[in-house]
Amino acid sequence: MTSDILMTPEKIFLDGKTYIPAEQLPIPEWPCVVSERPQPTLTVKDDDLFFITDTIGNISGCSLNDGNPSMGLFCCDTRFLSRLELQIEGRSPVLLSSTADKGFALSVLCTNPRIDERLKADTVGIRRELVLNGALFEEIEVSNYSTTTVSFELSISFDADFVDLFEVRGYGREKRGRLLRLVEPMPEDGTSADGGSPLPTQPTMMRDESLTLAYQGLDGLVMESRINFQHRQPDYFKGYTAVWQLELASHETQKLGYRVNMLRNNQPSSTVSAAVTLGQAKAAELMEEQHWVQQITRISSDKSTFNRVIERAEQDMYLLRQSFGKNKTVSAGVPWFSALFGRDSIITASQTLMLNPRIAKETLTLLATYQGKVDDEWREEEPGKILHELRLGEMARCQEIPHTPYYGTVDATPLWLMLYAEYYAWTHDQETLEQLWPNALAAMDWIDRNTKETSYLSYYRKSKRGLANQGWKDSGDCIVDHKGELANGPIALCEVQAYVYAAKMRLSEIARMKKRLDLADRWLEEAKNLKLRFNRDFWIEDQDFCALALDGDGKQVDSITSNPGHCLHLGIFTPEKAYSVAERLRAPDMFNGWGIRTLSSLSPAYNPMGYHIGSVWPHDNAIIAMGLRSLGLIDQALELFQGLFDMTTQQPYQRPPELFCGYERNGDNAPVQYPVACTPQAWATGSIFQLLQMIVNLVPDAQNNCLRIIDPALPESINRLSLHNLHVGPTVLDLEFERTGSTTACRVAKKRGNLRVVIEA
Numbered sequence: 001m002t003s004d005i006l007m008t009p010e011k012i013f014l015d016g017k018t019y020i021p022a023e024q025l026p027i028p029e030w031p032c033v034v035s036e037r038p039q040p041t042l043t044v045k046d047d048d049l050f051f052i053t054d055t056i057g058n059i060s061g062c063s064l065n066d067g068n069p070s071m072g073l074f075c076c077d078t079r080f081l082s083r084l085e086l087q088i089e090g091r092s093p094v095l096l097s098s099t100a101d102k103g104f105a106l107s108v109l110c111t112n113p114r115i116d117e118r119l120k121a122d123t124v125g126i127r128r129e130l131v132l133n134g135a136l137f138e139e140i141e142v143s144n145y146s147t148t149t150v151s152f153e154l155s156i157s158f159d160a161d162f163v164d165l166f167e168v169r170g171y172g173r174e175k176r177g178r179l180l181r182l183v184e185p186m187p188e189d190g191t192s193a194d195g196g197s198p199l200p201t202q203p204t205m206m207r208d209e210s211l212t213l214a215y216q217g218l219d220g221l222v223m224e225s226r227i228n229f230q231h232r233q234p235d236y237f238k239g240y241t242a243v244w245q246l247e248l249a250s251h252e253t254q255k256l257g258y259r260v261n262m263l264r265n266n267q268p269s270s271t272v273s274a275a276v277t278l279g280q281a282k283a284a285e286l287m288e289e290q291h292w293v294q295q296i297t298r299i300s301s302d303k304s305t306f307n308r309v310i311e312r313a314e315q316d317m318y319l320l321r322q323s324f325g326k327n328k329t330v331s332a333g334v335p336w337f338s339a340l341f342g343r344d345s346i347i348t349a350s351q352t353l354m355l356n357p358r359i360a361k362e363t364l365t366l367l368a369t370y371q372g373k374v375d376d377e378w379r380e381e382e383p384g385k386i387l388h389e390l391r392l393g394e395m396a397r398c399q400e401i402p403h404t405p406y407y408g409t410v411d412a413t414p415l416w417l418m419l420y421a422e423y424y425a426w427t428h429d430q431e432t433l434e435q436l437w438p439n440a441l442a443a444m445d446w447i448d449r450n451t452k453e454t455s456y457l458s459y460y461r462k463s464k465r466g467l468a469n470q471g472w473k474d475s476g477d478c479i480v481d482h483k484g485e486l487a488n489g490p491i492a493l494c495e496v497q498a499y500v501y502a503a504k505m506r507l508s509e510i511a512r513m514k515k516r517l518d519l520a521d522r523w524l525e526e527a528k529n530l531k532l533r534f535n536r537d538f539w540i541e542d543q544d545f546c547a548l549a550l551d552g553d554g555k556q557v558d559s560i561t562s563n564p565g566h567c568l569h570l571g572i573f574t575p576e577k578a579y580s581v582a583e584r585l586r587a588p589d590m591f592n593g594w595g596i597r598t599l600s601s602l603s604p605a606y607n608p609m610g611y612h613i614g615s616v617w618p619h620d621n622a623i624i625a626m627g628l629r630s631l632g633l634i635d636q637a638l639e640l641f642q643g644l645f646d647m648t649t650q651q652p653y654q655r656p657p658e659l660f661c662g663y664e665r666n667g668d669n670a671p672v673q674y675p676v677a678c679t680p681q682a683w684a685t686g687s688i689f690q691l692l693q694m695i696v697n698l699v700p701d702a703q704n705n706c707l708r709i710i711d712p713a714l715p716e717s718i719n720r721l722s723l724h725n726l727h728v729g730p731t732v733l734d735l736e737f738e739r740t741g742s743t744t745a746c747r748v749a750k751k752r753g754n755l756r757v758v759i760e761a
Helices: 278-295 304-319 343-351 358-369 412-427 430-435 437-451 494-513 517-537 563-570 575-585 618-630 634-649 682-696
Strands: 005-007 012-014 017-021 041-046 049-054 072-075 078-081 083-088 094-099 105-111 124-132 136-144 150-159 178-183 210-216 222-230 236-238 241-248 253-264 298-301 321-324 327-330 698-701 706-710 720-728 731-740 743-752 756-760
Touching: 041 105, 041 124, 049 124, 072 253, 078 222, 078 253, 083 124, 124 278, 136 150, 136 241, 136 278, 150 210, 150 253, 241 253, 278 304, 298 304, 304 321, 304 634, 304 682, 327 343, 327 358, 343 358, 343 412, 343 618, 343 682, 358 412, 358 430, 412 430, 412 437, 412 494, 412 698, 412 720, 430 437, 437 494, 494 517, 494 563, 563 575, 563 618, 575 618, 618 634, 618 682, 634 682, 682 720, 743 756
Parallel strands: 706 756
Antiparallel strands: 005 012, 012 017, 017 178, 041 049, 049 072, 072 078, 083 150, 094 105, 105 124, 124 136, 136 253, 150 241, 178 210, 210 222, 222 253, 236 241, 298 720, 321 327, 698 706, 720 731, 731 743
């Protein structure tokens, strides 16, 4: 269902409502409370909505300029609330406690500051609960804990700038749309609809039991945040501030509340059907989460700290799931990357095959629907190519950015092929294998076309608003040589060649199974040839290490980085080179005690606070740990596991961040947080499950109805580990692992199905 918009230069008419440009009707401003310093934040998420506030549950009108630009209520890459500020007598409440532990809800307990002589400090208790479920809900309980009646004013100020997320991130815009005011309709003759008393000659704000904030984008779409009040209506409004004059007897509690609905052209912006009340919203969220928990592998150990990390990762994986049309997959991270990604979604789906293979199926299917079909330089689309990022905001709709979707990624396509083969090994899902086979062929054709010229898969930017670097390290300053100087493109990254090698090897086996011997033999031969050339061209002889990349002239980009660690478990190195890379990654300039840095601390370009030039990324390390394990370097892999686990236990909510700073671990010092890391973030969360997979070392072969468990090894910090409801093909099983000294035993506790389980010690 669509809505028709009628416009004049002065007015907009939409579904019986009248709007005028905001500048035609100035409204009074309610002062915001200035914070002394940037506030820590709380984050909640539900499907395509996320909401970031300070620890009191507020988005101050001053805070967006105070160093917290990411705060707000967002949907479809648009900020639908840029201010949500609860005040008591024009003052900020005093925080007692707050938590966003549930993920989709936050709870705050606060009290009043001293207000003149009439209200002593800590007299009034204010309990806030905010929940996301297709809309934003808040209920506020205000309690008087004094022995006498108290009277005071409580206010909530709302505002919405409807800014595109890319603008929040710092992308400039030459023009913006216009803010609107919803006004009382004014007939042309100045009389009321029933012909009675004359109406005011000046437009007036529409006032019923709600507030409406509105904006018309450059594409003509009208976006609205509609605020409906519940329990008790405000006593009056001042602009977009709702004010209650409260009088509470001793120990009396009153309840206030509201719901914020987000609309585009009068239609819901979120794909989730909004509940009516906060109670219904909570119930819907808890029911959906319970359903999710019943589907996944449930993992537990004998250590409570470890279990808290696992439970948080399970919950965050649920929170990060997002609807895109009929499918759901994992969005990359809050706040900046709450969108469909190629690389991030694929890697996360691979990391979580042990948790729930359905994530991989939905990811493969969804990305296949967006697979490139034409050559388009603006979006860097090419036939067969897997997308990088899909955005839905105004800047994308107006073609100010190419993310509709944008295809500037060199690795998503071979990674998609690797996941296609991995998913089949876990599930023996013949139907999905057949359904996506044409997409697999198209993806392989794209790789072959793009490796013709140099024999290696490389990238260079074609779109003027595209990414300069198009591997997983995609910041502008990260592809540097040993002098710290930027390399010139096209760039052929080392790990991307390993992905191509793995894709050809794995697809060769699938082609053989499908009786496509021509493809099976060709891909196998091409993989062998690639391995031979790769070990020759990428190896830095005097460093006994692998180059980060080859530049546009075919020269080695010879810095020491974490990238070659991605190659270790894929088999592209000769054995002696693989062991040399593994050893070098664990030298002090790379391993900082928590994890392996992205760039050696000996590099002139090293910066422990740099996004990809000295920081530590959990997902990068989990992949390297898998590589160490594949080489039989189990103690080294467990050391990496322990560093990452220790780091995670020290994070808020025991949640691994997207990245953290590369400073050395010394004694009792805590890991140093990266200032604007996403949290929760998909492949950081997924790294928890990849590290678990590394420990227990499951090798599924669902096609042949077999699961091999090869030399499982629990770290010293865990004695027992249980996997319940693990799915391999149609079989569901429970596994128990127990460590005695340096030996870990495994037993099958329960099995529903006829899977053969082979335990190899």
